[in-house]
Amino acid sequence: MNFVNRHFPDRDETDRVSPAPAVSRQHKWPIRYDSIEYVALCADIATILFASLVSTLLYQAQNGHAAGDLSNALGLALVSAACLVCLLKTRGLYRPIELLVFRNQIRAVCLAWTSLFLLIWAVSGFAIRPGSFQEAGPLFAVFGLGLLMAERWGVRALLGRGLSGRKFASTNIVLISDQPLSRDAGLSETLAMHGYCVKGRFSLPPVGFGPACRRRLTARVIDCIRSSQFDQVVVETNPERWHELRAFVADLRVLPLPIMFVPVGTTSELLRYPTRSLGSAVCVELQRGPLKPLECATKRMIDLVGAGLALTILAPLLALAAVAIKLDSAGPIFFRQQRCGFNGRIFLIRKFRTMHVLEDGPVILQANPVDRRVTRVGKWLRRTSFDELPQLLNILDGSMSLVGPRPHALAHDGEFDKLVRNYALRRRVRPGLTGWAQVHGCRGPTPTAVTIETRVQYDLWYIDNWSLRLDLAILLRTPIEVLRGRNAY
Structure with missing residues (x-):
């Protein structure tokens, strides 16, 4: 159907209708x-x-x-x-x-x-x-x-x-746009895949068009739609023009068709976010919380049950490790160190003491394969990751979770925050006893910026893709990773 020659012989530069594409003769399904x-x-x-x-x-x-x-x-x-x-x-x-x-x-x-x-x-x-x-x-x-x-x-x-x-039944639409024809061709191709057929196109006049221009464009659109069979009207333009398009769209309400708005430009990015109700106001959710309230409650319940069962089952081995630490070297059984947790809150992490020193200051040296600070019992505890099990107490008191990003010492936390962009995003969830990065071999020291950046990428992926199924998979893979002993010293 050629609207250019049949219906609009006196059109001007602000009101244009493009010829409709040829209608495909392939068999269509009876559903849209x-x-x-x-x-x-x-x-x-x-x-x-x-x-x-x-x-x-x-x-x-x-x-x-x-x-x-x-x-x-x-x-x-x-x-x-x-x-x-x-x-x-x-x-x-x-x-x-x-x-x-x-x-x-x-x-x-x-x-x-x-x-x-x-x-x-x-x-x-x-x-x-x-x-x-x-x-x-x-x-x-x-x-x-x-x-x-x-x-x-x-x-x-x-x-x-x-x-x-392109089997879906055709939905004929009129496209009213201020975008270049080259861009509209791409939009038409995308719409065609979903069964939408652009049977007519009108060009919106430049910014600031007056009432006379608006009435002329409205009359042409209405005349076009009433003389043919259409299903929808689509207006494609920048949302910033809405104040001058409001009257134009109101004039089109005489048509018994739905009118759709396709936003373009930078302002349109806001419409890609979900909307929520804030009292009587409608707001745009720019960032959702990592976990919903029900998900938080479920994860917390699993933490409490899992940590409680683990402490009950492993109690004899924990007691044996405590005795071995006390007999092997002078010092306390447990090592406590400040770590940065959920929402940047500081907490004391619990570990079995594996070194002759108890470092918790502005400078802390990471362990290495031949570290003389490590005790004889501590060497075996670190290799099997058994020294981490007292963190089950941190899980019970709510400062940690079974699964989450591993917390680092405050001295290292500040350093890593400067090296890696988005490092602080790890603090949106509780730190964990094990995590997605750990089951991928990202354990132990972080001697280079690349190693810490890789670990952070795994942690952020876990936060963005959290599910109970993912937590279960990490918990099942953790014993296998412990047996492999990668970077555990």
Whole structure:
């Protein structure tokens, strides 16, 4: 459709319409990109209903029961589907961009489905009565989870195919922009992948256009849309121009179409951040906390349980180490040193004493492979990292966690802060007994700026990607790293 020749023979330089691209004749799917979320949601419900019915029928056939009333199966399936869909919907896992991340989808579905069935089992009791549907519950749980994972794989495959092959049903849009045609060509290409077709383009006049120019542009846009079939209006410009675009957008409200705004320029970066409510005000969250309140509570509970169990189990070995330290050399059993912890707060870290000296001042020498300060017992304690176990007490008092960035002595902390950019960001979480850097071999002394920078990169990656699963993986890998003994002296 050529708007230039058919509709606007008297256009000027401020109101231009570009010819529409040729419409592809390839076969399109009957769904639009905007509908993917609802299609995936309905697919989950259908999958759960199918799994419930099949599980019940299989159970009845296996136990020689005649096909009976399926109302119980349908009831539980509907409750399960409603709960699962609500859980996943609130976490935004039905968005197309999330459906493409298969690993995250599988993890979320497994966690939600397992938690849901544990809750249902606890509430209903799942009384074992011959011929009752409750006996088919475990089969439904396993079969349903398998079908949900298979369905997620199918949705991901179809979504990827639809994007790469531009299979989604076309959504015709009018683009009103003040950007160069070369940039709009890139935007049109991106939109085409998602089924959006730019059927008409208008150029916004320069900054400061007056009411007459605005009315002329509005009339042309309205005339174009009313003479053809369009689905959306997209306005692309710098948000700083909004004060002069407000009246123009208000004039377009006579159209029964949604009007979208695509921000460009430096101000548009703010709109990439999530918004939150601050009382009655709407604010932009420039940086989220490393852990949400529920995540903090969960991590703290794991710290308390883990540290308590470890101290109970290892109590005889800890006592034996204390006796060996006392018999080997003069001095206290424990070594306490100031470290910088969560939010820059200073705390006293506890270790078994492994040296003849107790350094805790402005100058502290890091240990080396042939350090004469190390005692005979201390040599073995350091090599096995057993000297770090008294930090379980720090975990109990809340100054440390089982997993997190390792804290450094205050003398080294100030030095590293000057050497490595963003070093202070490590203090956004509690320091840990072990960490992501340690299981990658970043242990012991840091003789060069490169070594400390590598360690900091691992620590910051851990903070930005924290999860309970990651903490568990680090805890499981720590004993293997201790046995390898890299940089432990």
